[in-house]
Amino acid sequence: MRKSTFLIPVIVIVAVAIWSSLFVVDEREKALVLQFGQIKQVREEPGLGFKLPIIQEVVKYDDRILSLDTATIEVTPADDRRLVVDAFARYRISDVVQFRQAVGVGGLRAAEDRLQSIMNAQIREVLGADQVTSDRILSAERGELARRIRDSARESAQGLGLDVVDVRLKQTNLPQQNLEATFARMRAEREREAADEIARGNEAAQRVRAIADRTVVETLSDAERDAQITRGEADAERNRIYAEAYGDSPDFFSFYRSLSALEQSLQAESSTLVLAPDSPFIQPLFDAIRADGLDRAEAGLMSPDDLRDRAPERT
Incomplete structure (x- = not known):
């Protein structure tokens, strides 16, 4: 009886120790086994893992492709027309050990803060480079510019253990104070084009009317000439008849x-x-x-x- 009394707590302690030494790594995760802050084990494959209870801990990180929406920033292209740029990035943790050493206990939040700084710097560098105008940014070439931003950001994010998979520019608009001026200039250009079209139309109409008036005058002149010829012939015929009648x-x-x-x-x-x-x-x-x-x-x-x-x- 006394043996059983001592055996049960031992069994419980052993079971708890075994249970606390086991951990499961999901297929969507990567895990690090830390001992007093030092990395003792890296688990990147899914399955069952073991650690020393109490003195070791397991830190898990998401192994999926994650998304980061950058803050809206203003850039100044080569033509000095400021643009408001809003982008997003797709990234994943490529090296979990380097990631832990770079961000420490801050985890993903600290990593995203630093990645956002990298993204903003690369956006300003690429979109503010020479020969990159606002027209190129607002055209179909924005895809090529986004790939350049991705490549630069990927190189800078390697020190964080991150792999930047993709970068897209969600919107590239003019600032509100410049938007109204741009719209006014666009309206003025459209009004000028409309005035040019109206002037060309009036010129064509004048040309058509002049041709029509000339045709009318020529037609009336021809008709009057033919009428005069007919009248002259009729008068001649009448005079001939009068002359014959007078002679008879x-x-x-x-x-x-x-x-x-x-x-x-x-x-x-x-x-x-x-x-x-x-x-x-x-x-x-x-x-x-x-x-x-x-x-x-x-x-x-x-x-x-x-x-x-x-x-x-x-x-």
């Missing part, structure tokens, strides 16, 4: 011209024409009337239409 019967032609002139003179209903009996204007008319056997008194009671209808019968 001069008395009738003189009589017809007198009647036409008399008709044109008496267009209004209230028109009155007073002529002497021996006027050459109506002499052919009276000659035709006398040939028809009418005296002047009777002829005076007849209208010009009746006289014209009676006269040709004798003629």
Whole structure:
């Protein structure tokens, strides 16, 4: 009985000692076994590990790829246009021993603070280098600039036991005080381009209108010329017919011209024409009337239409 009393505590102590000497390393972790701050064992493979209880401790670090968002900083490229840059980095612990020696008990927080300082320095160095303008930073070349930042940061972070896997520029914007001025300049450029387009359009419209006006004038001139030619030909034909009629019967032609002139003179209903009996204007008319056997008194009671209808019968 007394043996059992002493055996149970010994078994418990031994079990606790064995339990405290065991540790498990996950596949996502790396582990260091420390004894009074000194590294005694490195476990980078997953599995079960052993340590001395009480005097040794196990410190585990994440073996996965981690992310770090850098603080927003301002950089000044070669063209002196300040830019606000915001980046992020992907990194992992490549050498756990060197990492522990570099950051000590600060762990990942201390490592990220130092990595962020490295990132900011490399961003300023690369984006502020000669021949790196804001246009290049804002263009598709930003990927190449990000790779240059990654390579420089990777070299500087090796002393921390870190491997910088990737660096990306999340945003590269103008500062707020410069943004409005840039927008105003862009608006002015667009307005100038619009004014140039409007001026070119007005010039083209003026050119089209001038061509159209010239075409109208030329068309009207051609039409007027053709009309004048037609009228001239018609007048010539009319004169030819008059000449033939006058040559065939001069008395009738003189009589017809007198009647036409008399008709044109008496267009209004209230028109009155007073002529002497021996006027050459109506002499052919009276000659035709006398040939028809009418005296002047009777002829005076007849209208010009009746006289014209009676006269040709004798003629």
